Amino acid sequence: MKLIKDKVAKLSFVALLVTVTAAMFYAPTASAHGEKSQAAFMRMRTIHWFDLNWSKDTVPVNDTMTISGKFHVFAGWPETVDLPEISFLNIGIPGPVFIRQGSWIGGQLVPRSVSLELGETYEFKVLLKARRPGDWHVHTMMNVKGGGPIIGPGKWVTVTGTMGSFVNPVTTLLGDTINLETYNLGNTYFWHAFWYALGLAWLGYWARKPIFVPRHLAVEAGKADSLITAGDKKVALGFAVATIGIVAFGMSSTNAAYPVTTPLQAGLLRGMKPIELPARTVNVKVEDATYRVPGRAMQMTLTITNNGDSAVRLGEFNTAGVRFLDPKVHVDETGYPDDLLAEEGLTVSDNSPIAPGTSRTVQVTASDAAWEVYRLADLIYDPDSRFAGLLFFFDEAGGRQMVMVDAPLIPSFI
């Protein structure tokens, strides 16, 4: 007997030590989203985010910030990803460190899934309320049914204050204002504790008498029926009647307390309103495109035709949220995340203004460590080795035109 007790004590002590040791291992906060691990073609050929703006870099708890901008749904959507016919405008944050107070596409609130059209450009906005202090990488994100989460650019935002002070007041249609953060918590604990206690009482009733060995011997000896007494049956009946009675009482008293309830709401919002872009006057033909692995640079030969009435210059190439700029044409003043911004990353062999009615073939190089850091170079290992991106042309009056490019990409290893 003592031997068994000693062994149990020893094993319990060892188990406790192992548990404590495991818990003491360093476990850093997961504050980013593995965005660099997502297949490059998914980020380059599905949703193109641009004109993004994170309204604040630092937000106190209970204060709000917005992420706004536009996204273009790539017309050459890859075959390996389901079409964005059922999509959800999400936000990429590590758990509910913010709450999403609102999200809009084309001015319409989108708490539900939406249907997006290929080739269209949409305006969006997400309103976030800070909840948990820390430094958080806040991404744009579009979930696509059958395609998974398509993560967009992220920016570090600091939330200050204490989570204990966070409140989430909501006014119901019955006129009551509640704090959704803690609403119904006491009621939940009460009912679960109550039923758990009743279950323990049932178990305790049987565990107060010998349980396994004598009962097994009795069953083996053919005396099983003697193990359940008339008193046991009365107690059991009492438990069953009480259970059904309490369930019925709980149901009726709840219905009396909450006479107005509605079913969960769900559905798909169709007909999202895209941006009506002005007629495009710049045409671009990709003659060839190569990615030079040692130089971390993509080179494109483009034939640009200007059919407009104002001379234009190429100022930006945007792919997978990484922006390559020609600083002589365009400088970012929006506070775009540094790691996604190659301020001098775009080189054009001849970037003098292209006059109206003329064409020019130029060599365009987009080079930056971001190709490697954001693992966009891995595109050459993808099943459909094509690249895509947005070219932004600027005219003399400061006007901007967006042109989508999409072409095969040939890797160069020397």
Added chain:
Amino acid sequence: MSASQSAVRSRAEAVKVSRTFDWLILFTLFFVVLGGYHIHYMLTGGDWDFWTDWKDRRLWVTVAPIVSITFPAAVQAVLWWRYRLPFGAVVCILGLLLGEWINRYMNFWGWTYFPVNFCFPSNLMPGAIVLDVVLMLTNSMTVTAVIGGMAWGLLFYPGNWPVMAPLHVPVEYNGMMMTLADLQGYHYVRTGTPEYIRMVEKGTLRTFGKDVAPVSAFFSAFVSILIYFLWHFFGKWFGGTSFTQSS
């Protein structure tokens, strides 16, 4: 002491050893069931049990009882036919709920900060008590499956309604009507659980108007009967010794 001699020297010592075995086995059974049942329920019930904005009157009511009657049926088979102990279902639910509460409190709330009022587990205790009592009073697997299984499915929704009803109060939000549970799902961001994967209010059960929950509960109860038979046999087989004898 030789191998043929008894390990105990008196009746009092035998009783003491027997009780020690009782607690050891009960402790082990509890945590083995907790682990196995918890994994099973998370894999099969999953999001329906995790989030309040999945707990609808149609699919949650249908799915949760069907996938949760499994372990209670199997453990009942072992404890009743081997020991005449009528707490198989209750011990399963005690284990499951303890595991779920630890998971929801430590992981969902403590680790990722989802409010507990958004991610608490479903209550399965009323059905478990009735299931155990029916088996004990009838001593019949068939009657337990039919009456107990039916009760398991039917008691699920009303047993959870006192906790769920406050979250089904409607709210007007930026021009749309939602329940508070919907709003929880919208507010508390889940990057891996987009709105479209919620399976709520889907199906063709439209001819009963708004009274969907009782119909769903009856269907769930019917399937629970069938699942009870299946898993009761699993339990009987697993609780037997024929496979060890043959080896």
